[in-house]
Amino acid sequence: MGFDTSGLLPLSDALQGMLEQLACCCDSEQQPLPEGLGRVLASDIASPLAVPPFDNSAMDGYAVRLADLASGTPLIMAGKAFAGQPYQGEWPAGHCVRIMTGAPVPAGTDAVVMQEETQADGDRITFLAQPEPGQNIRRTGSDIGKGACVLQAGTRLTPREMPLLASLGIATVPVRRPLKVAIFSTGDELKPVGTPLAHGDIYDSNRYGVRAMLARLGCDCLDLGIIPDDPAQLRAAFIRADEEADVLITTGGVSVGEADFTKQLLDELGEIGFWKLAIKPGKPFAFGRLPRAWFFGLPGNPVSAMVTFDQLVQPALAKLAGQRFERPLQLQAIAAEPLKKSPGRLDFQRGIMSQGPNGLEVRSTGSQDSAVFSSLSQANCYIVLERERGRVAVGETVTVEPFGGLLL
Ligand code: AMP
Ligand code: MG
Secondary structure, rough: OOOOOOOOOHHHHHHHHHHHHHOOOOEEEEEHHEEEOOOOOOOOOEOOOOOOOOOOEOOOEEEHHHHOOOOOOOOOEEEEEOEOOOOOOOOOOOEEEEEOOOOOOOOOOOOOEEHHHEEEEOEEEOOOOOOOOOOOOEEOOOEEOOOOEEEOOEEEEOOOOHHHHHHHOOOOEEOOOOOOEEEEEEOOOEEOOOOOOOOOOOEHHHHHHHHHHHOOOEEEEEEEEEEEEOOOHHHHHHHHHHHHHEEEEEEEOOHHHHHHHHHHHHHHEEEEEEEEEEOOOEEEEEEOOOOOOEEEEOOHHHHHHHHHHHHHHHHHHHHHHHHOOOOOEEEEEOOOOOOOOOOEEEEEEEEEEEEEOOOEEEEOOOOOOOOOHHOOOOOOOOOOOHHHOOOOOOEEEEEEEEEOOOOO
């Protein structure tokens, strides 16, 4: 074949190797509930209440005792129960109580009959159906028992958890402080946006991608800008990042041509491994320890930087932040067009999946060159092609991984 891939490290081995070394490094603190959004729970949340806290009606209708209905004669309405205004009067035999959704059911209620199954003639209510015992009553604690664990430590709070916590009367939440991540881009050719380009220059785009992903993950970002390929400046940037952050993420300078340069520096400061990953895009990758901070060196090619962050750095940061990380969803789809692929690496091609007449189908975004931004910006999923797989013909089944919250 002429192309030796035997020394390439499988993605799963790289991930496992990193995760084994990492542990949560973020202390916990109490935060008011609204400020907890996007933070990671530091401990389990046990419900201080039973939910619902009292037996209540699931319908607008009438609270009845089954014994009163046995004769089949209409019942007289004794009074009304509203949400927040329980019925407190007498409830003589042969009577029912008008009741609204969420109102506490009066003591002795066997069932609530929904309004649509009754006929009212003034105060005389005729029941058209015989209710089952307990019908339309939400029992105390039937949703959540007092003391039950409602959310586990490691859960990242989203808008979905906010009303749940509020429903339990929880005003402050135990959360972890955000992970602090320093970033910089390396390369003499890089210029910041908003400045003119000389011949041979390009804009530094990676930093904007990495910053955006860190924001999605709820990390605090220390942006150290662009550092030229100069040992003294690189050294100073590594030392500053190590002093001020939990993690340093850089892009560029880890490929074969440049690794020696960075490697010398990092060997002196910490313990870093330079890996060749068996994935495409994103072969070169560095991981290790500075005196205090963890270090992730992403490839300079923009698409490679994004994909390696998503696949490798994201789960690592989650572990450092104390967050439970769930493996991304993978689905099967039909290739709607041929896909180029050579055996040797696990491909994360960028695809567009859509609902076809025969189920989920997927197309390529076109050129899969790791410098082509449109391959990522137009995509809504990865097409994950197994390491030993070759070209894919139309109609073959492939695995797709819809983009998760990090990239949406
Ligand atoms: P490197 O890994 O430093 O050898 O870079 C590989 C390729 O990615 C080169 O074409 C670089 O110009 C490009 N590159 C590196 N860093 C960035 C960046 N921050 N933004 C855009 N392109 C970059
Ligand atoms: Mg470079």
